[in-house]
Amino acid sequence: DARVTQTPRHKVTEMGQEVTMRCQPILGHNTVFWYRQTMMQGLELLAYFRNRAPLDDSGMPKDRFSAEMPDATLATLKIQPSEPRDSAVYFCASGFQGRNTEAFFGQGTRLTVV
Amino acid sequence: AQRVTQPEKLLSVFKGAPVELKCNYSYSGSPELFWYVQYSRQRLQLLLRHISRESIKGFTADLNKGETSFHLKKPFAQEEDSAMYYCALRDSGAGSYQLTFGKGTKLSVIP
Numbered sequence: 001d002a003r004v005t006q007t008p009r010h011k012v013t014e015m016g017q018e019v020t021m022r023c024q025p026i027l028g029h030n031t032v033f034w035y036r037q038t039m040m041q042g043l044e045l046l047a048y049f050r051n052r053a054p055l056d057d058s059g060m061p062k063d064r065f066s067a068e069m070p071d072a073t074l075a076t077l078k079i080q081p082s083e084p085r086d087s088a089v090y091f092c093a094s095g096f097q098g099r100n101t102e103a104f105f106g107q108g109t110r111l112t113v114v
Numbered sequence: 115a116q117r118v119t120q121p122e123k124l125l126s127v128f129k130g131a132p133v134e135l136k137c138n139y140s141y142s143g144s145p146e147l148f149w150y151v152q153y154s155r156q157r158l159q160l161l162l163r164h165i166s167r168e169s170i171k172g173f174t175a176d177l178n179k180g181e182t183s184f185h186l187k188k189p190f191a192q193e194e195d196s197a198m199y200y201c202a203l204r205d206s207g208a209g210s211y212q213l214t215f216g217k218g219t220k221l222s223v224i225p
Contacts, residue, residue: 004157031211042217043158043200056212091158097211102148105158 002026006092006106013113018080021109023092024073029104031097032075034060034067037089037108046090049075050097082113116141118203120216127191128224135186135219137175137201145203147177147184148213152198161186161199171195191223 005024013019025032034046047057047067057067064083069075079086089110095103117140127133139145149161162170164177164184175186184201201216 033213035215043215045212045214048212050211093158093213095211102160102163103213105150107157 002104004092004094004104004106006090006109008109009107010110011112013082013111015083015113016081017113018078019082019086019111019113021077021090021092021111023075023077023094023106025075025092025094026104027073029094029096031095031103032069033091033093033095033103034075034077035091035093037091043091046077079111082111084113087112116143116145116203116205116214118201118214118216120199120201120219122219123217124220124222126222126224129193130190133186133188133191133195133221133223135199135201135221137184137186137216139182139184139201139203141182141203141205143205145205147175148202148204149173149175149184149186150200150202150215152200152218154197158200191221193223193225196221196223 007022030051032049035043037043046060048055049069052069066078089108091105091108093103093105119138147164150158151161152158173188177184198218198220200218202213204213
């Protein structure tokens with residue numbers, strides 16, 4: 001049963017520290033999304049990659065957030081420096097554009113910045 | 115720009131009562147509509163999509179292009195239906211695979 005894997009599941013950090021969240025997409029998927037989930041805003045798209053190239057990162061605060069795919073099996077989302085308002089659940093999802101398939105979500109990383 | 119609106123943040127119904135979770139969208143192209151569900155502290159998972167025209171866990175949703183709606187319905191709510199429900203839209207044309215989500219509706223089924 002192929003699944004999107006995210007690490008860590010939970011992260012508590014102090015304001016100002018760097019945070020790195022990792023995602024392993026389902027093998028063979030060519031599209032990766034990063035979403036942030038908050039009570040107020042629901043699910044917001046932060047970044048979107050196809051074949052490892054960033055297609056849309058307009059939803060991401062550029063001054064502190066960065067998203068990369070160093071290889072096809074790993075996507076990262078970094079926050080530096082982190083702030084309390086970044087506290088949220090960050091979801092990664094993967095899919096295959098071209099096959100009309102759904103997006104499969106990871107279990108999320110619950111980030112708390114104190 | 116595509117947009118998905120779920121007007122209700124929270125919906126509470128009694129067990130056995132009918133449920134309707136509203137979803138409206140704005141998009142000029144040819145959209146695909148989805149409903150995703152998130153049970154407590156679990157990952158989001160696809161519930162159903164409009165092109166499948168199927169019933170999953172008793173839920174159905176019909177795409178109404180005239181009203182630009184894709185409401186999720188179930189005739190008799192069950193306690194295990196309590197969850198967050200997200201309506202999502204995807205451009206079915208070439209070149210985009212991006213999913214745009216509504217803000218979600220929390221369904222609470224009262225025993």
